[in-house]
Amino acid sequence: MLDVAKRDPAIVVVGAGPAGLRAVETLAAAGLRPILIDEAPRPGGQIYRQPPVGAERPARDLYGFEAPKAVALHRLLDRLGDRVDHRPDTLAWSLLENRLDLLSAGSFDQIDFDRVILATGAMDRVLPFAGWTTPGVFTLGAAQIALKAQGVAIGRRVALVGAGPLLPLVAHQYLKAGAEIAAVLDVTPLAPKIRHGLGLAWQPATLLKGLWYTAHITLAGHPIRFGVKSLRVEGGARVEALVWTDGRGREHRVACDAVGASFGLRSEAQLADLAGCRFTFDAVTRQWQPERDPEGRSSRADVYLAGDGAAIGGADVAELAGERTALTLLADLGRPVDASRVALLDRRLARQRRFRAALEAAYPFPGHLLDAVPDDEMVCRCEGITVGRLRDTAKVREAHEMNRLKAFTRIGMGRCQGRVCGQAAAEILARTLASEPAAVGRLRGNPPVKPIPVKETL
Amino acid sequence: MKNPVAAATPLFHRLVPRAGPPVPITIDGEPVEAQTGDLLITAILTHRPHLRRFEFAAGMRAGFCLMAGCQDCWVQLADGRRVRSCSTPVEAGMAVIIGEDPQDA
Ligand SMILES: Cc1cc2nc3c(=O)[nH]c(=O)nc-3n(C[C@H](O)[C@H](O)[C@H](O)COP(=O)(O)OP(=O)(O)OC[C@H]3O[C@@H](n4cnc5c(N)ncnc54)[C@H](O)[C@@H]3O)c2cc1C
Ligand code: FES
Numbered sequence A: 001m002l003d004v005a006k007r008d009p010a011i012v013v014v015g016a017g018p019a020g021l022r023a024v025e026t027l028a029a030a031g032l033r034p035i036l037i038d039e040a041p042r043p044g045g046q047i048y049r050q051p052p053v054g055a056e057r058p059a060r061d062l063y064g065f066e067a068p069k070a071v072a073l074h075r076l077l078d079r080l081g082d083r084v085d086h087r088p089d090t091l092a093w094s095l096l097e098n099r100l101d102l103l104s105a106g107s108f109d110q111i112d113f114d115r116v117i118l119a120t121g122a123m124d125r126v127l128p129f130a131g132w133t134t135p136g137v138f139t140l141g142a143a144q145i146a147l148k149a150q151g152v153a154i155g156r157r158v159a160l161v162g163a164g165p166l167l168p169l170v171a172h173q174y175l176k177a178g179a180e181i182a183a184v185l186d187v188t189p190l191a192p193k194i195r196h197g198l199g200l201a202w203q204p205a206t207l208l209k210g211l212w213y214t215a216h217i218t219l220a221g222h223p224i225r226f227g228v229k230s231l232r233v234e235g236g237a238r239v240e241a242l243v244w245t246d247g248r249g250r251e252h253r254v255a256c257d258a259v260g261a262s263f264g265l266r267s268e269a270q271l272a273d274l275a276g277c278r279f280t281f282d283a284v285t286r287q288w289q290p291e292r293d294p295e296g297r298s299s300r301a302d303v304y305l306a307g308d309g310a311a312i313g314g315a316d317v318a319e320l321a322g323e324r325t326a327l328t329l330l331a332d333l334g335r336p337v338d339a340s341r342v343a344l345l346d347r348r349l350a351r352q353r354r355f356r357a358a359l360e361a362a363y364p365f366p367g368h369l370l371d372a373v374p375d376d377e378m379v380c381r382c383e384g385i386t387v388g389r390l391r392d393t394a395k396v397r398e399a400h401e402m403n404r405l406k407a408f409t410r411i412g413m414g415r416c417q418g419r420v421c422g423q424a425a426a427e428i429l430a431r432t433l434a435s436e437p438a439a440v441g442r443l444r445g446n447p448p449v450k451p452i453p454v455k456e457t458l
Numbered sequence B: 001m002k003n004p005v006a007a008a009t010p011l012f013h014r015l016v017p018r019a020g021p022p023v024p025i026t027i028d029g030e031p032v033e034a035q036t037g038d039l040l041i042t043a044i045l046t047h048r049p050h051l052r053r054f055e056f057a058a059g060m061r062a063g064f065c066l067m068a069g070c071q072d073c074w075v076q077l078a079d080g081r082r083v084r085s086c087s088t089p090v091e092a093g094m095a096v097i098i099g100e101d102p103q104d105a
Helices: A018-029 A059-083 A140-150 A166-176 A191-195 A204-219 A270-274 A315-332 A339-362 A368-372 A387-396 A402-409 A422-432 B004-008 B040-045
Strands: A011-014 A035-037 A085-087 A090-096 A099-104 A107-112 A115-118 A122-124 A157-162 A180-186 A230-234 A241-245 A251-255 A258-261 A265-267 A279-282 A287-290 A303-305 B022-027 B030-035 B074-077 B082-084 B095-097
Touching (some): A011 A018, A018 A059, A018 A315, A090 A270, A115 A315, A122 A140, A166 A180, A166 A204, A265 A287, A402 A422, B030 B040, B040 B074
Parallel strands (some): A011 A035, A035 A085, A115 A303, A157 A258
Antiparallel strands (some): B022 B030
């Protein structure tokens, strides 16, 4: 390593969402000049995503109640100026030992870091259902992004399906924008939401917003149907209808030309995986997460984790965790930190954890969808690997572990690197073996975490 | 595709009007107008029901996540470039090649 003592340590933050932005703010305030990497052209991350140049709209229209938070975060980098080395439009496609591989506007670069904060966020959790690869079926997040970033609806008449608080929010946003809604379907039952309502009151403002969206869409004639048992998209070349079974087993059919469907969120943890961070299985969200202590440290001394990239907590937690993790990093460097600020952040984060526990309990994992999915349906939309292929391979070839299943079927090796299919495949394998996803292991990632031009990698 | 009207009807539907000059592009040779501020996926799906052929079986694809994660929306341009259309701003003169589903041809 270069003469570390003579220079400031090289600190890199990956992700310019609420977590990464609060982290660089804290690092810059301590006099360090962090490098901030994000593949998006503008800061904000997922929830506070900014439209592309030329498609801007007033913050109030885009972010509703959250507009002040969004604007504060968008302005943060302007305020910090060159105290942060911001590198937008830059993909971090690999992380091995202390080196990050970058791709920006077609050119490759590398950074050697002393410490890195991974604040890579989350994407929709995807589960297959009959017809889910039909053109016009998108994730619920995609339905929202189409509206927020582009001012378009994903179709003329849209059915929305979910398993979390994003569902009433997107339905509310679509109705407000004048879109036609065909149905609003929640694949989780209503009962646990009532049972855990008290726990949700740990964040009264968030609870009230959720109730407000739900009331709005109900009054607009689209009450949420809870406890949906199975889903099937009709139409071959494009979406013609969504057929669904309700909690009592009755079948319903709604005509529509687009569907926005996803089932909670999933951390983007590929870089933490390449970095060699230890992962543990989270029994509540049923996913493998990089281990993170309450202060933001991973199992690797120079790698820190903040925001939804290590465990789903939502936007407010991401902001708190970004600052908290940066303070941990500063303390680990031997820099002074304000102990009262640390205590305040820890209290707020603890409160949020109680809320999150109630929220997860209110939206249990909808595994029943996987029992309903037919053998001939694809689970891998990159390469067309079917659910039946996984079930057969598990039984006939005794593939009892995810990486063995991958070796036989190529599951998780397509362009998306298992982002879309990984969790579903593990659930399908576990269900076929009458086992648990914790027992079937997890797919190991390989660089690049996203496709890069091939010739330059040689 | 059996129904020719459905085959031609676009997927995306504009709800928010946008200022700025139109951006001319072509899709399979046909000139169409995108709007300033469009991502390429928006420019295509406001005129067409899909983006590309699925290369592993019959069928077409129209993107899925819109957040640069799923890689379902890669599009071929006539100049040889392949671009991820949900994270690529539209540029005047882009010539998109979609082609037909071999099953329908
Ligand atoms: C569609 C959608 C809607 C959501 N809506 C809400 C909501 O209404 N309320 C709520 O509380 N939460 C919502 N969430 C959850 C959301 O994850 C958090 O609210 C919040 O965005 C998390 O902040 P973050 O900083 O952890 O990550 P993000 O905001 O996701 O930011 C991560 C950033 O890292 C960048 N990045 C990731 N990997 C790389 C890489 N390899 N190279 C370069 N850059 C990279 C991404 O481009 C992104 O900008 C939503 C999530 C999604 C996907
Ligand atoms: S639609 Fe998923 S990467 Fe573009």
